Amino acid sequence: MDDNIEARKTEHIKIAENEQVTSERNFWDDIRLVHQAIPDFDFDSIVTKASFLGKNFSFPVVISSMTGGTERARNINRNLAAMAERFHIPMGVGSMRACIQNHSLSETYSVINGFKIPAKFANIGAPQLVDQSKPAFSDADIEYAFNLIGADFLIVHFNFLQEMVQPEGDHNAKGIFRRLKELAASYPVIAKETGNGFSREAALELKDAGVKAIDVGGLGGTSFAAIEYYRAKNSGETEKMLSGKTFWNWGVPSPASVVYCSDLLPVIGSGGLRNGQDLGKALMLGASLGGFARSLLASADSSVESLEREISQIIRDLKITMFLTGAKDISELRKIRRIIYEPLKSWIDAYE
Numbered sequence: 639m640d641d642n643i644e645a646r647k648t649e650h651i652k653i654a655e656n657e658q659v660t661s662e663r664n665f666w667d668d669i670r671l672v673h674q675a676i677p678d679f680d681f682d683s684i685v686t687k688a689s690f691l692g693k694n695f696s697f698p699v700v701i702s703s704m705t706g707g708t709e710r711a712r713n714i715n716r717n718l719a720a721m722a723e724r725f726h727i728p729m730g731v732g733s734m735r736a737c738i739q740n741h742s743l744s745e746t747y748s749v750i751n752g753f754k755i756p757a758k759f760a761n762i763g764a765p766q767l768v769d770q771s772k773p774a775f776s777d778a779d780i781e782y783a784f785n786l787i788g789a790d791f792l793i794v795h796f797n798f799l800q801e802m803v804q805p806e807g808d809h810n811a812k813g814i815f816r817r818l819k820e821l822a823a824s825y826p827v828i829a830k831e832t833g834n835g836f837s838r839e840a841a842l843e844l845k846d847a848g849v850k851a852i853d854v855g856g857l858g859g860t861s862f863a864a865i866e867y868y869r870a871k872n873s874g875e876t877e878k879m880l881s882g883k884t885f886w887n888w889g890v891p892s893p894a895s896v897v898y899c900s901d902l903l904p905v906i907g908s909g910g911l912r913n914g915q916d917l918g919k920a921l922m923l924g925a926s927l928g929g930f931a932r933s934l935l936a937s938a939d940s941s942v943e944s945l946e947r948e949i950s951q952i953i954r955d956l957k958i959t960m961f962l963t964g965a966k967d968i969s970e971l972r973k974i975r976r977i978i979y980e981p982l983k984s985w986i987d988a989y990e
């Protein structure tokens with residue numbers, strides 16, 4: 639199966655850049671922040687510094703885990719790393735399965751070590767914590783991935799919807815929780831979803847397992863059911879293609895997931911963030927940081943200059959959002975007035 643990883647990574651990037659792969663609704667649009675016409679402070683005095691699990695960053699932005707394992711991915715990781723250094727923000731690499739199974743691909747991840755990044759996230763998949771058609775990752779495999787990039791945190795990503803709809807997906811989830819607990823005793827683990835979000839129940843379990851933080855990766859942005867729909871369509875696997883279609887819009891909306899999780903553990907708000915205003919909404923709901931994936935992909939794939947423009951724009955629009963809501967720093971952003979529309983309102987009310 640590992641022979642296919644490189645082809646799969648390339649296909650994911652191609653499809654994510656060129657096809658319509660987002661869920662039908664972006665739930666950040668269900669939130670409106672109340673405009674305050676009289677800010678009474680200097681725009682240039684706005685403080686955007688953020689901290690997360692003992693690390694300090696210049697901006698509350700995470701470059702979310704995306705890729706590795708191919709030459710194209712190496713370039714993307716290098717550009718992302720250059721901007722993580724430039725803006726003093728944290729970044730993740732994509733699933734490190736490819737380099738665990740084939741060490742000759744390691745440089746496509748460790749390329750980020752050439753940059754001064756304030757926090758690096760290693761990344762492994764929850765399905766690889768238990769035996770599938772291949773044996774589970776060993777302690778040595780995980781240590782290898784963690785050390786390869788000099789990681790500060792270990793992301794364990796949960797992507798069971800994707801596994802269900804992808805042609806070569808892993809189906810066994812039995813024993814993952816026990817293994818996650820073991821890992822959380824040895825590493826600072828961040829549990830991350832990849833577009834379907836965490837419920838309150840899942841967040842309680844993750845806290846119990848000892849994970850240090852949650853990256854909600856909720857519904858509203860990139861849909862892996864959609865990405866796998868296109869892959870299954872291309873490979874003529876009708877059943878998986880139809881499942882991809884059926885589950886295209888499945889999951890817990892990102893903003894609701896932030897609300898469900900953020901009184902339990904530090905949270906990265908992610909899934910569908912497109913700009914600095916969406917980021918402001920995630921922080922307002924209680925996220926410590928906001929994670930951007932697909933909205934940075936095309937520019938990361940094209941040039942470091944276009945990626946720099948993209949991130950500068952996000953930061954500028956976050957600051958405008960703060961100015962126009964009267965928030966001088968991130969903690970004040972938490973107190974601003976908001977209006978929450980349906981259907982997000984019902985998702986949030988369901989747990990109150």
Ligand SMILES: Cc1cc2nc3c(=O)[nH]c(=O)nc-3n(C[C@H](O)[C@H](O)[C@H](O)COP(=O)(O)O)c2cc1C
Binds near residue numbers: 793930
């Ligand atoms: C091309 C691509 C590859 C991704 N690969 C990974 C991965 O290897 N590991 C992971 O944890 N998440 C991965 N993700 C998921 C993102 O980190 C993120 O959780 C998800 O895309 C939702 O964010 P978005 O709406 O900003 O894209 C990937 C996303 C994209 C677009």
